[in-house]
Amino acid sequence: MDAALALFAERGFHGAAIPDIAERAGVAPATIYSHFAGKVELVNELYRRAKLALGAALLTSVPAAAPMRDQFAALWRALVRFAREQPRAFAFLELHHHGDYLDDASRALELRVLTPIAEVLELGRRRGVTKDLPPHPLIVTVWGAFVGMIKAARLGYFELSDDVCAQVEATCWDAIRAPAPATGETRS
Amino acid sequence: MDAALALFAERGFHGAAIPDIAERAGVAPATIYSHFAGKVELVNELYRRAKLALGAALLTSVPAAAPMRDQFAALWRALVRFAREQPRAFAFLELHHHGDYLDDASRALELRVLTPIAEVLELGRRRGVTKDLPPHPLIVTVWGAFVGMIKAARLGYFELSDDVCAQVEATCWDAIRAPAPATGETRS
DNA sequence: ATTTTACGAATGAACGTTCGGTCGCAAAAA
DNA sequence: TTTTTGCGACCGAACGTTCATTCGTAAAAT
Numbered sequence: 335m336d337a338a339l340a341l342f343a344e345r346g347f348h349g350a351a352i353p354d355i356a357e358r359a360g361v362a363p364a365t366i367y368s369h370f371a372g373k374v375e376l377v378n379e380l381y382r383r384a385k386l387a388l389g390a391a392l393l394t395s396v397p398a399a400a401p402m403r404d405q406f407a408a409l410w411r412a413l414v415r416f417a418r419e420q421p422r423a424f425a426f427l428e429l430h431h432h433g434d435y436l437d438d439a440s441r442a443l444e445l446r447v448l449t450p451i452a453e454v455l456e457l458g459r460r461r462g463v464t465k466d467l468p469p470h471p472l473i474v475t476v477w478g479a480f481v482g483m484i485k486a487a488r489l490g491y492f493e494l495s496d497d498v499c500a501q502v503e504a505t506c507w508d509a510i511r512a513p514a515p516a517t518g519e520t521r522s
Numbered sequence: 523m524d525a526a527l528a529l530f531a532e533r534g535f536h537g538a539a540i541p542d543i544a545e546r547a548g549v550a551p552a553t554i555y556s557h558f559a560g561k562v563e564l565v566n567e568l569y570r571r572a573k574l575a576l577g578a579a580l581l582t583s584v585p586a587a588a589p590m591r592d593q594f595a596a597l598w599r600a601l602v603r604f605a606r607e608q609p610r611a612f613a614f615l616e617l618h619h620h621g622d623y624l625d626d627a628s629r630a631l632e633l634r635v636l637t638p639i640a641e642v643l644e645l646g647r648r649r650g651v652t653k654d655l656p657p658h659p660l661i662v663t664v665w666g667a668f669v670g671m672i673k674a675a676r677l678g679y680f681e682l683s684d685d686v687c688a689q690v691e692a693t694c695w696d697a698i699r700a701p702a703p704a705t706g707e708t709r710s
Numbered sequence: 711a712t713t714t715t716a717c718g719a720a721t722g723a724a725c726g727t728t729c730g731g732t733c734g735c736a737a738a739a740a
Numbered sequence: 741t742t743t744t745t746g747c748g749a750c751c752g753a754a755c756g757t758t759c760a761t762t763c764g765t766a767a768a769a770t
Contacts, residue, residue, distance in 0.1 A: 345536070345622075346534055346537075347537070348533070348534060348536035348537035349534075349535070349536035432677060434533075465693065467689055468680070470674065470679050470680050471671065471674075471680060471689060471690050471693075472693065474667075474670040474671055474673070474674040475667040475671060475690055475693055475694065476667070477670055478666040478667045478668070478669050478670020478671065478673070479662075479663040479664070479666045479667045479670070479697070480666070481666050482662040482663060482665055482666020482667070482669070483659065483662055483663060483666065486659075486662040489620060491658050491662065492656070492658050492659060498659055501655055501659060502659050502663055505655075505659075505663055505697045505698065506663065506697060508696050508697050508699075508701070509667070509693045509696050509697035510693065511696075513696070514702070
């Protein structure tokens with residue numbers, strides 16, 4: 335499974351051949367079929383594992399009863415840790431998002447990870463601490479920014495230092511937080 | 523080439539077979555080889571075309587001597603228009619970014635599109651209108667957010683209405699603009 | 711008449727997958 | 741203790757299919 339995860343993450347589902355995966359695992363191609371029914375089942379199993387790992391990493395590390403700003407910071411740190419500790423799982427998830435070969439069970443996991451975050455954001459919206467917008471656009475914006483950061487770092491555009499992570503985190507928080515109310519003077 | 527662009531955008535390089543492309547084009551597979559040397563040359567030609575189209579769309583639509591806020595808005599509008607008018611080219615670029623099969627000529631185009639934007643951001647940084655950060659993290663953040671928005675809309679998470687586009691644009695501008703200087707009272 | 715363009719058919723390679731059988735090992739039988 | 745049995749993991753070899761690509765030739769365009 336390690337070999338499959340690595341190759342799928344590197345070359346995508348169609349680009350990773352079963353013989354290649356087997357060779358990387360130090361195993362005969364036929365051996366794979368004594369553990370998985372086929373290539374599709376293998377990729378689905380990997381997808382579910384990676385998605386669950388990501389979801390668990392997020393849920394367990396965000397304090398439920400903290401200020402929204404701290405929750406966001408904790409969420410960001412959890413994301414960074416996951417992307418650093420399991421870079422292949424992260425790249426795999428990114429690459430196989432919504433592939434035709436994913437079955438219903440794999441697709442259902444998408445919402446299980448997304449909805450808790452959406453609920454937190456919806457709460458922040460009612461409290462007036464995040465922007466008065468529906469949660470989904472905000473989520474995909476932040477998620478897209480995070481993915482962009484990780485991708486760029488992986489491609490060598492810059493180093494994924496703690497500094498850069500913190501700076502981009504602050505940048506994303508500025509994106510979703512409610513604008514400061516106009517106290518006193520107004521502009522046009 | 524239309525057929526190839528569509529199939530590459532849908533299934534990726536390895537997932538799009540030459541016979542499939544030929545069938546979609548209403549042509550025999552051998553015919554493709556009287557126009558392109560091979561599959562790799564075909565995908566590179568498509569990549570270059572799409573990348574140049576995107577670069578042209580950006581460069582021509584951003585007023586050089588306007589306030590940075592307006593430049594950013596124009597840039598965003600150009601991106602939205604490109605993603606709307608040529609959705610397959612946009613998806614294709616997104617999917618084939620940094621594939622092994624891309625040659626040096628295709629890879630070189632990456633910088634040609636990126637550096638003008640980086641220069642604009644560098645200027646804004648010196649003027650104090652955007653954040654005091656290196657341009658690359660800001661660029662990948664905004665670009666990632668934009669891609670996330672387009673992807674989510676394509677997958678049906680929400681409709682890509684003018685309203686949503688404008689809201690996310692404002693969100694991204696909040697992300698990269700300089701924080702308001704502390705005038706008068708200071709907060710710890 | 712000559713050059714370009716398209717195609718049907720065929721090629722070797724690589725694909726995902728199957729099958730029959732060998733191996734090592736732990737439990738059961740002697 | 742020794743032998744036998746059962747079993748799951750593994751593999752070499754093969755299957756039919758599909759892949760990217762080539763070639764000789766026919767049609768079309770100039």
